[in-house]
Amino acid sequence: MTALPAELPALPSWDTLVVAPSLVLAPGPVPVSIYADEVWSLDPLVANPSAPRPGLDWSRFPAPVLPQVQLAAWMMINTPLPTSVLVGHPxxxxxxxxxxxxxxxxRWQRFTAWLHQQGLSDLHAVTEDVLVSWAGHIARQPGASRGNVTKDLVALTRLWAFDAAGPAPSGMAMPPWHRLGVDDFLPRAAGAGRGENATEVISPATMGPLLIWALRVVDDFADDILAAWVESRRMAEAAVRAPGTPESKARLKRYLQDLIDRGQPVPSRPNASYRHALAHTYIAAQVGCPTSQINGLQVTEPWQHLLGYVDANPGPCPLETPITGRIDGEPWTASIDFTETRELMRHLGTACFIVLAYLTGMRPAEVLGLQTGCCPDVASGRHLIYGREFKNAFDEDGNHHSAGRLREVPWVAIPPVVKAIRVLEKIAPADGLLFDAATHTFVNTPTPSTTSLRYSGLRTRIEAFVQWASRLALRLGRDGEVIPDDPHGAIGLARFRRTLAWHIARRPGGLVALAIQYGHMRTAVSGGYAARGRDGIHQLLDIETARATADTLTTLHDDLARGVGISGPAARRAIHAAAQAPTFAGSIRTHRQARDILGNPALTVYDNPRSLLMCVYNRDRALCHRLDAGDAPRLDRCRPSCANIARTDHHAAQLLQHAQALEKQAASEAVPDPLADRLARRAAQLRALADRHEHDRIHPQEPIS
Structure with missing residues (x-):
């Protein structure tokens, strides 16, 4: 039998601990289950603040087999898998x-339910034939994938192994796939699986305004929201502490009666029973009375009409904190309402998460694991973020370490990220998590916890942020900044990381919202993730860059096949590269596939729509690198005289369109003469480039195929 921790008995009794004390990882007090509990809490095994905290519910297991499965589960929690079972399964x-x-x-529960349907009462009845029948049953289920079926089969191998290693083996047969391999027991392969590389990027039409509003909230609105929150908490405490005296009650009556006599609205809040109800706390703080006097007043006969009056004449609860945030020089709101401060604080925290998740490339768990002080101030140079990684954190035995491990190399933080962290540090508890779950509920004064916001809650907050920002955009007359629905559904959390890589690779010379350059982001992110081992964001960057290259070459291949002309000093190299497009047509999902493309100097073709040209990159001929010679072009530094330039008929047509637009601007009487002259000169330059293309354009000598 596999050795149990010394503090546990060889055979558990009803009061035996489910998790041995020596295995507890969770900081702080956690639920402790005993063997007799119907639900076993696994909280003691969780140290990652953003990780879920599941429990084992035994109520759905068939009664005859339950003791055997519980014993196997207890063994699995407290002992490692026997070494003999790991042989051949690295x-x-x-x-x-x-x-x-x-x-x-x-998965054991589904298996034992099936056993019960077959008339088999316990694990002793599980023969090799029964296991083969089960494998066939799950493989035939609608939508069964090889990945899920493999997990079902491996789960039964663990059931067999821990049952056999336990103090009361049932005699369950060894699963045949443990000896023969799982391939013969799986459904037919059907395409590539999912994963980070297959995650859909957030549409640029959605990501652009989403980032604009997230940055705007962090940079421009944060001080206003934080000040309003502090004032609302002060008012709430004042309402609690205010003594109830005849004088305070008289002030309350005068305050309300004055509003009613003048037909003025009364400070109100949304209410489930009425459309609007008295804003008790706000009024109490304004008048200097306890909320209990307001509750008592409105039920007395002379004031029973008050609720109806408030419902018909609802008023705001404006705070007196100044509004310093501006959009195009104008305040973003006239005032912040007492009743919306909690919602605004949630939106502020959500905006900080969006900025961190998108502009660092961290995984969601890494963002949610950050603590106050993670980004120290620096006198000069780049800010660095010190945090933990969880996905690839393994102990010396190769098992996942729930608490994660400190990154050997910190993340690089650009200024908007630093600002978001500073905002969160004003919210988070000292030496606590930036996204502390209790603090981010914004209910009274919560006790800091050891857990962060959960994924499900953040998903909901992001969707709420989108709706709020879109409403604000419409209210401010900024219809172009409404955040449209993403065509692939909810934004979620995991898509930010790949979307950053997509934008860097696809728009290296373009701008992130509010003038954050993607080219600079590539330098910051790639440098920050260098030499981090496998599965870093640099691999995502390689994959997205390879996909962009493949798409560019495929488009060029199709254009040339239709007779589109091409010009420029690199035109023939571009034709040669396009001829190879069919050899790698299809999905690029792995880092190896990406490196095969990026490592081929004959395929280094990059479209640059901002400069209306195509770069057929040759490092020795590049003019975009002055002192350094990089592995990729700096498309924000394209030079007209570079030997790597090529243009197609499409680029030439765009040159003429741009020239016409500039000429139209130059002809306007509203444009000053010096500016008109510059516009006209630029238009002439663009027309000259288009004329040169028309004169020099060539076609492939042979069909592109």
Whole structure:
């Protein structure tokens, strides 16, 4: 039998701890389950603040098999998988984390329910033939994938192994796939699986205004929102502390009666029973009375009409904090309402998350694991963010470490990211998580916790932020900044990371909202992630750059096949590269595929729509690198005399369109003469480039195929 921790008995009794004390990872007090509980909490095994905290619910297991499965689960929680079972399975882990344990037991539950339907009462009845029948059953289910079926089969291998290693083995047969491999028991392969590289990017039409509003809230609105929150908390405390005296009650009556006599609206808040109800706390703080006097007043006979009056005459609860945030020189709001401060604080926290997740390339768990002080101030140079990584954190035995590990190399932070962290540090508890779950509820004065906001809650907050920002855009007459729905559905959390890589690769010379250059982001992010081992964001950048290159060459190949002409000193190199497009047509999902393309000097073709040209990159001929010679062009530094330039008929047509637009501006009487002269000269230059293309354009000598 596999050795149990010394503090646990060889055979558990009803009061035996589910998790041995020596295995507890969670900081602070956590629920502690005993063997007799119907639900076993796995909280003691969780140290990642953003990780889910599942429990094992035994109520759905068939009664005859339940004791055997519970004993196997108890063994799985407290002991490693026997070494003999790991032989031949180098990717297996001897210990699972709490989520892995939860899903494994969930697969046991489905298996034992099927056993019950077959009239089999316990694990002793599970022969090799029964296991083969189960494998065929799950493989035939609608939508069954090889990945999910593999997980089901491996879960049963663990059930067999921990049952056999336990103090009371049932005699369950060894699964045949453990000896023969799983391939023969899986459904037919059907395409590539999902994963980070297959995650859909957030549409640029959605990401652009979303980032604009997130940055605007962090940079321009944060001080106003924080000041309003502090004032609302002060007013709430004042309402609680105010003594109830005859004088305070008289002030309250005079305050309300004056509003009614003048037909003025009364400070109100949304209410479930009425459309509007008295804003008790706000009024109490304004008058200097306790809220109990307001509650008592409105039920007395002379004031029973008050609720109806408020419902018909609802008024705002403006705070007196100044509004310093501006949009194009105008205040973003006339005032902040007492009743909306909690919602605005949630939006502020959400905006900070969006900025951090998108402009660093961190995974969601890495963002949610950041703590106050993670980004120290520096006198000069780049700000660095010190945090933990969770995905690739393994101990010496190859098992996942729930608490993660400190990154050997910190992240690089650009100024908007630093600003977001500074805002969060004003919200978060000292030495606590930036996204502390209790603090970010913004309810009274919560006790700091050891957990962060959960993924599900943040997804909801992001969708709420989108709706709020779009309403604000419409109210301010900025219809172009309404955030449209993303064509691939909810924005979620995991899509920010790949979207950053997509934008850097696809728009290296373009601008992120509010003038953050993607070219600079490539330098910051790539430098910050250099030499971090496998699966860093630099791999995502390579994949997205390779996809952009493949798309450019495929488009060029199709254009040339239709008779489109091409010109420029690099025209023939571009034709040669386009001829190879069909050899890598299709989906690029792995880093190896990306490196094969990026490592081929004959395929380094980059479209640059901002400069109306195509770069057929040759490092030795590039003029975009003055002192340094990079592996990729600096498309924000394209030079007209560079030997790497090529243009197609499409580029020439765009040159003429741009020239016409400049000429129209130059002809306007509203344009000063010096500016008109510059516009006219630029238009002439563009027309000259288009004429040169028309004169020099060539076609492939042979059909592109």
């Amino acid at each position: 990717s297996w882990h001897s210990r699972l984390g709490p989520v892995g344990i939860y899903h494994t037991v969930l």
